[in-house]
Amino acid sequence: MSSRQDILGKIRSSLGAEGTSAGKRAAVEDRIKTHRRNTVPARTDRTPADLQKLFAEKVTAVHGTVATVDGMAAAPEAVLDYLRQHNLPAQVILAPDPSLDAAPWADSKLLETRRGKADPDDQVSVTSAVAAVAESGTLIATSGPDHPSTLNFLPETHIVVLPAGRIAKSYEDVWDQLRARHGAELPRTINMITGPSRSGDIEQTLTLGAHGPRRLHVIIVADA
Amino acid sequence: MQVALFVTCLVDLFRPSVGFAAVKLLENAGCEVTVPAAQTCCGQPAYNSGDRADARAIAKQVIATFEGYDHVVAPSGSCAGMLRKHYQALLGSDPAWADRAAALASRSHELTSFLTDVCGVDQVDAAYAGTITYHDSCSGLRELDVQKQPRALLATVRDAHLRELPGANVCCGFGGTFCVKYPDVSNRMAEDKAADIVGTGADTVLAGDLGCLMQIAGKLQRQGVNIKVRHVAEVLADQGADPAIGEAQ
């Protein structure tokens, strides 16, 4: 008997289930298909403007930073500002994400950009995020040719250019969006990112930048 | 109201004054108190050792002994919790006993919560000159939700100052047979509890379970700490002038 059959058989015998019950299977499949929501915290029942405020508060609370700009045109300058403030090199690896194309990256003489996946030597990445969750200040990035996952983890500084309209209330709202966009098959990786990398493993002392980015900066682009 | 006192084996053997304090408090609340002579122990030593057969036999004996009273009251969260929560787990699948166990459970109470929640007592006639801190026994707190009741009554004791104990909800390390089966762990827990008690600056520590109190008194006295250890019922019944637990008579 294969391990698979053996294990499933043991489960069924422990549960007192007779063979593979078709009725139960249909109920389980239904249960999955309905995508039933459980309780979603009421803290996100607020206007879009307040939602953005909550999102920014939550990002700040987990040691991320937030800036707001009026439109994509201002994004490169906001990136440069941040790099200058933190005395970081003005060289960034930029996600090959078409939604970032609206910003005039090439116009800036001071900012050097390369597009692609992250290499070990890249210090700063700039990406977008397909969504964000106000409830906990969480960014949602999905992997794909437009957004290699290494951009979220290898560089010491991760800058996320986020259109304000992508700020959702809850994880549940984002799942619905992703299902609508991708159908049955999700992208290889969905990264939910809540603040910069950290460890408390040594005496529970909060230390940022354990393996992933030490700095996470979100530039919210106001709706045009 | 006909109340049967479940005096508990520890109070019966070591500190009868707690039993008399309980009687006085119950009588002051208008109860007619009986102490059924056929009572021994609630059966926890067997139950917690995994000896279900003996635990069941003892539970049946307790149920039979305490039927026919309006309420059963114990000056202990641990024993009251056994009657209220665990007899049904032991006998729930025994058709001859399940209903009787449930009936006893619904009528069984820890003393201070019975006084406030059932009898509606909101003050006692007692005085105690001292600063008191209070340790919550685990069973009373987590099985019976006894927390506010003793504090509410203590707040009406004249001359007494109440000071909250940090970590009042953390186990003292008694735990029935645990304290002798795992003496080193139990002692570590007792030391932590003692340090918290000393840290309050109180001169008296109270609790609602004699097991915890013997553990705490034994530890404080071994450390040479002069803090009086008493059962909460003793102070509420104005017996606070009597020797404290472990003190010379």
Add this chain to the structure above:
Amino acid sequence: MNEATALDFNKNARSAVKDETLRAALQRGGAHFQGNRRAAIDTLPEFDRLRDEGRAIKDEVLENLDHYLEIFETNAQAAGGSVHWARDAAEARNIVLDICRSVDARTVNKGKTMIAEEIGLNEFLEENDIRPVETDLGEYIIQLRHERPSHIIAPAVHLTKGQVEQTFRKEHDDLDPNRSLEEPIELVAEARQVLRQKYFEAEVGITGANFLIAETGSSVIVTNEGNGDLSQILPRVHIVLASLEKVVPTLEDASTLMRLLARSATGQEMSVYTTVSTGPRRAADLDGPEQYHVILLDNGRSGMLGTEFQDMLRCIRCGACMNHCPVYQSVGGHTYGWVYVGPMGAVLTPQFVGVDTANHLPNASSFCGRCEEVCPMRIPLPKMMRHWREQAFEGGQVTGIQRRALKLWAYVAQRPRLYHRLARLPVGVLRRLAGRRGRLRSLPMGTAWTAHRDFPAPQGKTFQEQWAAQGGRTA
């Protein structure tokens, strides 16, 4: 391999309670985790409702576990993943080894996984000339020290920064011996630098799974450092080690459990990185693993279904029970003598290594109930520890004086008149021994008590004797 020393619980405990360094570490950790959890819960009014829902999700999954696993498998395969079923630890280890050999792996990077500890994976890989590299900082530290984790989410909670510094100076001997390495920030930076090189060497990355999602065939990991992500994105092969009960129906259900998990564990609202992985990299992707394998480990869990231990399979491994357990906080995780520690370990370990070996663990509890109080999945941990005691007692493993004393006491307790007559004896003896003092400093038969505490002497006659003498109502 992976031998249990749970039989030595009392011996382990005796040395642990005397270890002042351990004590300082445990006190720091306990206060930190308890305080943070409290603060996180106080700002989420829906927390208790989420607990009820979380319990219901897991209960429903367990009742239909065969179906959920089959659906998970179908969907994982549809996304290009491979699903392997392992009856026991040995089978799981061999599946890992076969996958490693198929890509000629010399080095394996590991994200934090308790299942790897459960199956003793590291020693096994080393025996087969494959080098496992722990990448979670805490796991990395204890790997260097050749220790076991002492906590399921904070593996190095028993260590001080001074001890970590010593370990790094000894093991990172190619670095400047005069470097400053006293503060956690310096230690973390050094680990980052050393491990960063290793990420690119490994052919295989192994992670655990906090959840498996039946709907999508995905695995989910939750970390703060990002090591679990680098471990799965950079190598060619990603292996997920998951036990059967990790499966949940949908992303919505996983979201509910996420809201419970981090708050209960570290007091965060969300861990920094929650990662949903589905299959291998897609054709057009620029990074990610070429192979994605999920190993579904049974190791006795299927036998827990339908028994009094089924509720334990709701556990989401947050560690709240140990963070609030006064026994764990007194003795630390290593005292438990196997992989799982604290109250959840006291229930799980007998399952994995046998109640004869691990009987101390479910007994070494005062049944204070704090674990159940804080468990986000409302697992009745004390009740299950009691079930192990029942199995041990009824299975005849409680023997000798302990059994005879209990039986004698029970015999007497069931005979009230005998009980009352006999009760007068010790009361009288103890009273006389104490004399005018109110307590005894030593008891010939009770050194387990009097080694550490005085014994309060009885006041005099028993209550029932006095009550009868004064004509109190007895019926």
